[in-house]
């Protein structure tokens with residue numbers, strides 16, 4: 001029987017993961033791993049975490065049966081795991097609370113993080129306010145311009161947002177700046193990484209802080225359907241919401257696990273962020289994993305309508321699950337994600353985050369040919385943050401005389 005995966009003692013999931021960092025960060029990463037292992041085994045830490053996840057973040061989140069969506073499609077029964085109902089609007093708060101508690105336990109009073117679209121920056125600024133920690137967020141200047149509202153939110157929460165002028169002035173450059181800061185200030189500072197990525201122990205630790213999603217969903221579906229689901233579907237940026245909901249189901253070999261990457265405008269290199277569509281293993285940002293690269297080994301340019309999925313590499317545990325065949329990975333393009341968001345909005349009254357709409361699209365595509373099957377789709381976040389992008393891409397709804405067709 002397959003057991004839920006754990007990295008080996010050097011932080012590898014199969015050949016993937018590991019610790020590819022400057023020498024000065026080796027000891028801090030070992031210290032972090034030790035602190036994390038001690039905290040995981042400490043009932044007091046676990047109780048404080050559980051208490052905050054419940055009373056502050058809003059766990060457990062409901063598992064919701066989409067009756068009208070299911071009937072509209074006429075096939076598999078579709079359930080949503082409602083991470084969109086959490087405080088700050090997405091699953092990211094689970095990990096932010098966990099790491100902030102750990103930083104406090106380690107005596108680190110300064111938190112740094114990087115952010116692309118600003119969602120992880122907002123989650124980090126939120127928990128820093130909650131625990132009274134100093135918060136520095138690195139963000140590319142181009143991203144700051146595109147995400148002004150999130151920059152304002154972070155500042156309102158008391159964080160300092162540092163604009164990064166290097167390179168393409170986006171996420172990749174912000175990560176490099178955050179790493180530079182950490183190297184310099186590692187004794188006082190915790191680096192609060194936002195996805196199941198980076199050097200060991202981050203992919204394992206971030207996964208663990210999110211695995212409540214799968215544990216809750218598994219218990220709820222057993223109660224609601226009297227059996228396990230046939231398929232669990234989640235979108236995959238770095239991979240944290242997907243691994244969080246997959247993990248409890250890995251030993252259930254009859255349960256299909258489906259990760260949905262960003263198919264962007266097309267599957268030509270530079271037009272998407274689907275790492276398993278032409279990506280190859282390489283080392284970047286602390287670990288060995290699948291990434292999109294140019295023929296000479298440089299990180300490729302990526303694109304997705306959804307900022308949270310627009311990233312050049314995927315977490316190492318997904319790389320292993322992919323090679324093992326335990327999870328399958330597919331992609332959804334920008335247009336199909338936008339259509340799925342409208343379908344969900346009009347059949348269920350739920351506007352999904354654009355990231356989550358990629359997973360919803362996959363369920364919509366599969367359901368009609370699988371009557372009798374049961375799906376769980378991870379609704380990783382709510383769509384409020386994406387209103388501007390929806391408006392830009394659905395101009396017909398924004399016209400004064402718009403009268404949309406209903407389902």
Ligand SMILES: *Cc1c(COP(=O)(O)O)cnc(C)c1O
Pocket residue numbers: 090091092119194195196235236237238239240241242308309353355356380381382
């Ligand atoms: C950030 C984000 C994602 C992508 O990150 P993962 O680590 O792959 O989960 C997905 N959905 C939402 C709503 C997000 O904010």
